[in-house]
Amino acid sequence: MTAFLAKRLGFGFLTLVVASVVVFAVMEILPGDPARVMLGMNATPEALETLRNQMGLNEPVLLRYLNWAGGLLTGDFGRSYTYSSPVVDLIGERVIVSLPLAIISLVLSTAIAIPVGIYAAARRGRAGDTVSMGAAQLGVAVPNFWFALLLIYVFAVWLRLVPAGGFPGWSGGIWPGLKSLILPAIALALPQAAILARVTRSAMLEVLGEDYIRTARAKGMPRRYVLWRHALRNAMIPVLTILGLQFAFLLAGTIIIENVFYLPGLGRLVFQAITQRDLIVVEGVVMLLVASVVVVNILVDICYALVDPRLRVRG
């Protein structure tokens, strides 16, 4: 297990190094001058030059990369060009929105999808299967921003149970913060749950066709016990893979939902930073996301090993 972990961590670090080079290079190629974006169409050349010097944009590329990458190792992500505050602080302010949102939607989608998937697999071909998989098909097809607007009109404009958007922060207590995350979490969870339910169903069906399931049934084990003890555990590998991917997506790929609910999350931070050419913020957020994907993948690998002992040896 130790060797397995060491190898995984080593690969993870290598991924991060490669990613840092790629991210930095892409940002270099991106056209546009951050100083010009800041000072606009009426700025004088001297003012632009002064600002470029202040931002450190006139230093050689290699030096800037080394400064930046060196800073990352010590947890210093640099200073934002536009906000002129440390990138770490900016990310910190956004993570406290994005992370809870990602976790809530992941929990929601798992809580819906896995029972539905198992139920559909157990009732394969019967009415329950058709109805639940039809609903899942609908869930995949409905665009989540449209679903989000529908939720807003029903629960915020009409019933006035929750705010239509915005985030009050956690300083006023957990409940107001949670209240503003409920609708976005549901809007995000629905399509994720639909996908996950379909994956769970097909993974279950595959396992249910295995010889050992038939053997277990043949020796008189109760149907429910076979389903939950033997089949589910073996069907978990593809489900975990999808869950890992979904978590990484939920952390940053939620820009549309963040816009519809005007939540100050990571997706909007990175979107705004790109339009303003606040490259150092973009680089910082992208590295953080790469790191979170690496970590989630390592965790998923560990989970594989937990559900399937054979992988521990091979790893």
Added chain:
Amino acid sequence: MKILSSVLVASAIALASGTAAFAARTDLVVGVVLEPPHLDPTAGAAAAIDEIVYANIFEGLTRIGPSGEVLPALAESWEISDDGKVYTFKLRTGVKFHDGSGFDAEDVKFSLDRARAEDSTNAQKILFAAIDDVEAVDPATVKVTLKHPQGSFLYNMGWGDAVIVAPESADGNKEKPIGTGPFTFQNWAKGSSVTMVKNPDYWGEPVALEKAEFRIVPDAAAAIPALLSGDVQAFPNAPVGDALPQIQSDPRFKVVVGSTEGETVLSMNNEKPPFDNLKVRQAISYALDRQAIIDGATAGLGTPIGSHFSPANAAYVDLTATYPHDVEKAKALLKEAGLENGFSATIKLPPPPYARQGGEIVASELRQVGINLEIIPLEWADWLKQVFTDKDYDMSIVSHTEPNDIDIYSRPDYYFNYQNPEFNKVIEELNVTSDEAKRKELYGQAQKILAADAPVGFLFQLPKIGVWDAKLEGMWENAPIQATDLTKVKWAE
């Protein structure tokens, strides 16, 4: 049950505060589309900064009023020497910055010197270019000496970029703005909102609102539910788009269409053939159907313009009839220019919807006279680089939002690549003239030269669509300067 209990709590609070329960509301949530990069108006061009802090948190020597007039602010009055070069400002006394430090002539000297210094990053440094010297005569008197008379000097001092800041706090203004205005900055939740509260020590007439929050609502689809649910009570620049009729028909809201200082033009690279040929530029102007463009790009709300000047300005001359829509004339002019088979060019469009939608209509109109435009959409930073800085473009559409900016056509390195000595002479004269009647006449001349020479296709003045709660009073109808001035805003009882 939850709802019931919160109703009970709310009514308990209302009872506790007694008579206050029947008084008018004193809080306001204003929706803004773009988040400012920071909150220092002297260090950035973003309209989003001024739309929050101007007149609310920061004040200058003068200020621009709701109809574009110059009003006294921190300068109570002023005297101008006979040669028009020396301005002596009499300052208000007893004014305090929000951190408690006093305001006096030294702060004015510091602010103006800082803005025009060599290492200044003021986005409108050009406003201070005429200043030769700033002298603090005594704590309540400042003498500004100009290199040459400048007719627009008092107006310039009213821009957000010319607000007065204190040496003690200037460096921190990006994060924690400290000015002299009627509102004190309270909190900026990045990505969410900027909150300000009433300044109890304000030198002037106190504001009616106790608290104002500018909430960032970036998405048009989110703006409507935010209004309908009452979360946001005013959008000075409402991104409502196609949903405008829905809001207009709702008696809870007031929809006010006003004007901005944004002259929207079809810009052309005047150095690049065939745009260097006056006949070609005239042909393009004849080919444009302004009304169709206004209908398509601004839902019919823009005001047509025939030169680079705001119709709201007193010196405005209506020149929209210079080149009326006439396809045959356009074709004839192209033929005279030796282009009877037309030509192909590109049009690079920045992201605002007026540009993207306007560009499509312009392209289809020009196709009728044989000019084939390839549409290239660019994001803002890329547009600034390719079109504005590198001048690597044929045509573009953009709104020039700075107030009174007709002089951009005389700037040697401006992206139009336009040179006209006759026009430059008028602008030079305008710069050194402070007599109002004479200025008006010169502005008229400048407008006429541009209209005839057609260095760009003049399209429309960008409208300002404001939507707010019908019970809200004192919001600005027009935007003579980029600002959301809340100093006179209050709730009707």
